[in-house]
Amino acid sequence: MPAPCNVVVLISGTGGNLQALIDTIQAGVTPARISAVISNRADAYGLQRAQAAGITTQVFDHKQFDGREAFDAALIDAIDSHQPHLVVLAGFMRILTPGFVRHYAGRLLNIHPSLLPKYKGLHTHQRALEAGDREHGCSVHFVSEELDGGALVVQAVVAVQPDDSPSTLAQRVHAQEHLIYPLAVRWFAEGRLQLSAQGALLDGQLLPNTGHLIRT
Ligand code: GAR
Numbered sequence: 001m002p003a004p005c006n007v008v009v010l011i012s013g014t015g016g017n018l019q020a021l022i023d024t025i026q027a028g029v030t031p032a033r034i035s036a037v038i039s040n041r042a043d044a045y046g047l048q049r050a051q052a053a054g055i056t057t058q059v060f061d062h063k064q065f066d067g068r069e070a071f072d073a074a075l076i077d078a079i080d081s082h083q084p085h086l087v088v089l090a091g092f093m094r095i096l097t098p099g100f101v102r103h104y105a106g107r108l109l110n111i112h113p114s115l116l117p118k119y120k121g122l123h124t125h126q127r128a129l130e131a132g133d134r135e136h137g138c139s140v141h142f143v144s145e146e147l148d149g150g151a152l153v154v155q156a157v158v159a160v161q162p163d164d165s166p167s168t169l170a171q172r173v174h175a176q177e178h179l180i181y182p183l184a185v186r187w188f189a190e191g192r193l194q195l196s197a198q199g200a201l202l203d204g205q206l207l208p209n210t211g212h213l214i215r216t
Pocket of ligand 1: 011012013014015016017018046090091092093111112113121148174177
């Protein structure tokens, strides 16, 4: 049996996506191993989730570093000490330097709570409601140097209900995040997902601009 895909996960908060990954790995669905969880916040609840699963944790408080370049350089050193095949951003709320992104080109995934390219940045659920969108959702993508940019791998579409608030809509989007992120990591771990100059490839086929589209 080939060695499982070695993954380092970066978080800043609750770690719901981290937990979904841990669960699918423990269930034997995703042939991966999380060798470390790194947070820029010492109080991130996701650190407790990692520890409960027996995963090594590390904290790098960005406020202790003299600028983004120094922070990202320390992060690269810490990540590379685990020699990961894949780096997973799971609610890691820091803007990364171009050098960081280039260093992990083709092996850096992110999840974002909108149907990219719509609503990059923050407050995505509120913005979708304010715009009167009938559909909202979430996206997994390879990370490029553009904020919340890069080739899309998979998107889940969620219907907006007339009485939705940002929090009810967020709940349904989170439930989909916890399905599509493990799916994308599974594809990568199985050697089925790659980044090419044209976009993301699944089983050697170029995915559409939306990535693989799941309608709920
Ligand atoms: C998720 O909704 C994720 O999509 C979002 O942060 C949340 C983290 O939740 N990420 C971004 O907005 C990145 N631009 P979690 O800590 O429970 O996984």
